[in-house]
Amino acid sequence: MRVPTNLKSGQAEFNMTPMIDVVFLLIIFFLVSSHLAKQEAQLPLPLPTAKSGQEILEDQQPRVVVNIGGDGSLSLGGHRVPADQLKQRLIVERERSGQDLEVRIRCDRQTPFANVKPVMLAAAQAGIWNVAFSVIRPEDAAR
Template sequence: MTPMIDVVFLLIIFFLVSSTLAKRETLLDLDLPTAASGRDSQADSTPHVTVNVDASGVVLLAGSPVQPAELLARLRAESERHEEGITVRVRSDRAADYASVEPVLAACAEAEVWNVVFAVYEDKQ
């Protein structure tokens, strides 16, 4: 009985830590663009990877700056780990140039990740 309790406690700790790390990605303070239409991607159950692009053009994955080659390798690894495919959520500051976002899209295409969504604020007009 004791080993089973240990396993349950380890699972609880794992899920607490992983949910905290997942929330950290969306807490990065970015001034996202607005859009008049869209859908809530929180309801989507496919595994996702969040890539942030700040106003200065720095690409962040898991809160750390990454180069395009490293981003490509990590996207490939995640895609191979999940047979059903992954979704890449791009959170880009509205002040970031397209030249900063384009390497993210190129890495997704090269890693054969076709489900890419952009995080935006709802336009309240």
């Protein structure tokens, strides 16, 4: 049997190109998804004012934002949701997060409570008890 003579002596090397491609794709994915999450909370709604409250610090707790338009329309995660499907969508989000989920309600300051109540009931029926309202300070509203 003939022994191949063209074998190179040296160390085995790994091809790093596929790993670098995957890292760049992950970076792009997280940049795009964080940009979309920020856009969801930046819908132009004149928020109600509150004299008391807590500044929300950005933390790692999973959160969904329910926007209530002046006409009573609902949007969850930037997509319109019929009121009768909100409970099911919240259950799916709670199961997906695997931990305590926060529901942040953003609504127009002129929105009647009759439009807010179904969102609060859907959250309670979905087993979500951490519900917060997005508000602004009166001094910030004057600007």
